[in-house]
Amino acid sequence: MSTEADPASASPPPPRRPAGSPRPDTPRSSPAPPAPRTALPVQPGPPPPERLPALPRRAPGPDVPAPPTAVPAPWPPDGPEGPPPAAPAPPAPPAPPPRGRSRAAAAALCLVLGVGLLGGGVAGAWLRGGPSGGPSTEETFRAARDLWREVPVDTLFPPELTGENAGPGGADRRWIRAAVAPDSGCAQAFDELLAKALAPVGCLRLLRATYVDETSSTLTTVGVVFTKADPPALRELRERFTDRDGEHLESRTDLMPRPYAERGTDTAGFGDAQRASWTVRVGTSLPVVVYTVSGFADGRTVSDPQPAGRAVRDGETSAAAQAGLGHASQGIAGLVEDALSDAASDAVREGR
Numbered sequence: 484m485s486t487e488a489d490p491a492s493a494s495p496p497p498p499r500r501p502a503g504s505p506r507p508d509t510p511r512s513s514p515a516p517p518a519p520r521t522a523l524p525v526q527p528g529p530p531p532p533e534r535l536p537a538l539p540r541r542a543p544g545p546d547v548p549a550p551p552t553a554v555p556a557p558w559p560p561d562g563p564e565g566p567p568p569a570a571p572a573p574p575a576p577p578a579p580p581p582r583g584r585s586r587a588a589a590a591a592l593c594l595v596l597g598v599g600l601l602g603g604g605v606a607g608a609w610l611r612g613g614p615s616g617g618p619s620t621e622e623t624f625r626a627a628r629d630l631w632r633e634v635p636v637d638t639l640f641p642p643e644l645t646g647e648n649a650g651p652g653g654a655d656r657r658w659i660r661a662a663v664a665p666d667s668g669c670a671q672a673f674d675e676l677l678a679k680a681l682a683p684v685g686c687l688r689l690l691r692a693t694y695v696d697e698t699s700s701t702l703t704t705v706g707v708v709f710t711k712a713d714p715p716a717l718r719e720l721r722e723r724f725t726d727r728d729g730e731h732l733e734s735r736t737d738l739m740p741r742p743y744a745e746r747g748t749d750t751a752g753f754g755d756a757q758r759a760s761w762t763v764r765v766g767t768s769l770p771v772v773v774y775t776v777s778g779f780a781d782g783r784t785v786s787d788p789q790p791a792g793r794a795v796r797d798g799e800t801s802a803a804a805q806a807g808l809g810h811a812s813q814g815i816a817g818l819v820e821d822a823l824s825d826a827a828s829d830a831v832r833e834g835r
């Protein structure tokens with residue numbers, strides 16, 4: 484292998500190495516390193532097969548081919564309990580949640596549909612009528628606006644009114660019509676402040692009548708203002724009159740309605756000074772304002788008038804409360820409202 488020491492004579496080296504390696508050209512291209520590298524493949528390649536048997540040592544059973552055994556790594560592979568029994572347990576819990584969620588979703592859907600159907604029913608009641616097939620609220624509202632010129636006076640203001648349980652202590656009451664005013668506008672019909680409070684809903688026509696109780700001791704004027712307003716405007720006005728909104732217009736003595744008196748009747752002495760109790764009811768299902776004002780038939784002056792809502796309370800000691808004038812105001816107002824509602828429904832059925 485030290486032949487490289489004779490560089491001058493190039494021809495002699497070939498004959499000197501005939502018995503050596505048969506291919507002298509290969510060592511020229513690459514020195515000694517390539518020869519040992521070629522000798523490596525000559526050796527049998529048992530190292531790879533030797534590594535293969537090492538795998539069965541780690542996996543004594545069929546767990547070797549299953550790579551997912553990395554999940555139950557904390558479990559001992561050779562232990563008696565083993566991960567397989569625990570494996571089926573995890574999939575069981577995830578199954579119920581979707582069922583529960585699906586049931587909850589179904590319940591929510593049913594609730595939404597139910598609310599929608601209920602809302603549609605309410606809207607239908609306004610537009611198409613109630614379940615009994617009667618006139619809708621919208622139809623009744625429109626029909627009521629012209630009742631003042633289409634319905635006889637005896638329908639709106641019957642000659643006699645009977646109120647069951649309408650008196651103090653639940654006693655029945657009966658009132659007889661004593662005077663009827665010609666239909667008119669609202670000018671000069673109210674005190675200035677009340678006229679101003681009612682102005683937002685307008686006035687198409689005003690109808691009035693005065694009743695006397697069957698003992699001829701009390702008088703009650705009832706009036707119906709047919710307004711020009713729509714339901715939202717009437718609701719707004721109603722909120723102002725009720726005691727719930729804070730303005731308390733219904734309870735203010737400077738907003739008492741004025742009575743109607745007629746000469747030659749029992750109502751002749753019924754003036755502003757005789758007003759003892761009153762109520763003002765702003766409708767929302769009908770375009771009307773119904774009011775009543777009560778007093779004594781003997782013409783006595785009342786210094787402490789009281790709204791009907793207070794005069795009907797137990798324990799009240801005012802003159803209006805003791806005489807049942809608050810009950811008369813509320814009872815007659817309610818009966819006239821019922822007559823208006825019935826007349827409007829009849830008008831719709833008759834196509835008027």
